[in-house]
Amino acid sequence: MELGKVMQQVKERDAAPAEKGEGLGGQKELEEMVLKAGLCTGCGACVNICPYQASYRDKTVTLHSCDLTRGRCYDFCPRTPADLGALQRKLYDESDITPELGAMRGFFITRATDTAIRRQSQHGGTVTALITLALREGLIDAAVLAGEGEGLLPQAVTVSDPETAGRLGKSRFVVSPTVAEFNRAIRTECRQIGVVATPCQALALAKMRTQSVTATEGGIEKLQLVIGLFCGWALSWRDLSTVLKEKMDLASITGMDIPPSRYHTLEVYTRGETIRISLDEINLCVRESCHSCGDMTAEFSDLSVGSARLPEGWETARQWNQVIVRTERGLDLLELARRRGILEFKEVPGGNLEKLKAASLNKKRVAATRPSVGNGSGDSYRQAG
């Protein structure tokens, strides 16, 4: 499908609430339109701003009913209607906005120079290197990250010590209630907060930054840096645990990754061996809400980081990252990392940006056909391998 048509579909799906005839809402609307519709991402944007919503495992639950007709829970949710184009124009330089990847000031291939960081990271360790640099340089005094929790559930944590941040790398494919933790952190003494966020989490933060209701509450100005993660989907904790329990001892898992789509596998690393599971099985574990997400590259961040694609093949590429820089703040941080020798840069192979654009557009196309809950193959979201 050509670009114009996909973008028109996306625009219609994400039209401003007023255009779609949908008003602003409160907890009741959140419950009907998001939680009961299976669209909740588990990000926790509605948690820790009122006592009625809570994170439980990888879900968000309602503890008590609330009859306010307008609530931050609804406003901040990444799955309630929003004019994403208008949001982009508010937060980014309009001349940087591309239809496929959002705002883009530069596209790079990088990795951490510190081999200890790389060993504890998912790919090239770019995210961990940038977060630890931002903490060390005082650009932020706290970072909200997803650390290892129990039994495949990540634990959202706020850290101030660069050494600790350096040990919290690696991707956890079950959702982390990162925004709930951010909502808690802004009420503490932290003054400048950085967040590592998946696309839905970054969108929730963007909604907080632009909605007038936030201004009356204060705190959002503490958000100083958003490092986005490319994301095809996240997995349901219950479903993933069920699949993996049959094949291994969950306590022995040290990490996971999804190589390029032609491998069609989830790799699970245990102490001792790598177990490969077909994506046919894993696709059944994808969170329902992820099928409705059209953002593969965390468009609402300062810079976004994903796995790299290199002509040398996956074994080399997996040790590098692709980085989209979106804002001046993001560019300043990347350039600082270059000057300090924190990141190593590699020439971007011809065609990489076009492939990423195509993969991103594919995710938008699939999501545009699923205005609510979908059930298709998550594999089609991934970067072409």
Ligand SMILES: Cc1cc2nc3c(=O)[nH]c(=O)nc-3n(C[C@H](O)[C@H](O)[C@H](O)COP(=O)(O)OP(=O)(O)OC[C@H]3O[C@@H](n4cnc5c(N)ncnc54)[C@H](O)[C@@H]3O)c2cc1C
């Ligand atoms: C659910 C999920 C799906 C992804 N899908 C893709 C994909 O389709 N294509 C692609 O190219 N890349 C994808 N990624 C990103 C990729 O796995 C790496 O995170 C990215 O390449 C950065 O690598 P790194 O070595 O710089 O990260 P690291 O230096 O290891 O840092 C990883 C950071 O991610 C944070 N984190 C880990 N798990 C979560 C989580 N569940 N929620 C929020 N933050 C988390 C950690 O706090 C840490 O700061 C996905 C990541 C996640 C979490």
